[in-house]
Amino acid sequence: MNDRPVIEHLTEVKLHGDYATKEVMAKCDSGSESTSIHYDLIVEIGGAERLGQREVYSALGSEKRDTVQTSIELAGKRFDTKVDIGDRSGMDHKVLIGCDILKNFLIAVT
Incomplete structure (x- = not known):
């Protein structure tokens, strides 16, 4: 039996x-390699240590x-993980959890 907790899509x-x-x-x-957070949330909670930059790919291209x-x-x-920060202001959800964290869970498909 799998020991990973089950979580919802949202x-x-x-x-x-x-x-x-x-x-x-x-x-x-589950199609995203890494977790992404809207930059305003990072500013609001404070204390995030900048590590550098990485190339992120999406249906809109790369940045x-x-x-x-x-x-x-x-x-x-x-x-405690490395996340991408970007402009998610046009998105319904300001945090996108990627496979870097999701590998520890099962996602309910209901």
């Missing part, structure tokens, strides 16, 4: 920073995004 996460902890709804995307180290809590498990 799930609540906690973002932990130096200034605040914020709960937001996140979209789980360079800053990467930061931050802490994300999902289904009671906390992950």
Whole structure:
């Protein structure tokens, strides 16, 4: 039997920073290699250490995004991880959870 917890496609996460902890709804995307967070959320919680940049690919093409180290809590498990930050202002969900975190879970398809 698989020991990985089951989570929904849309799930609540906690973002932990130096200034605040914020709960937001996140979209789980098994087609995304890495987790992405809207830059305003990173500024709001504070304390994210900038690590550099990486090339991110999407249906709209590719772009360079800053990467930061931050802490994300999902289904009671906390992950200190590297995330991409970008402009997600036009998106319904300001946090996209990618395979870097999703590999620890099963996603319900209902």
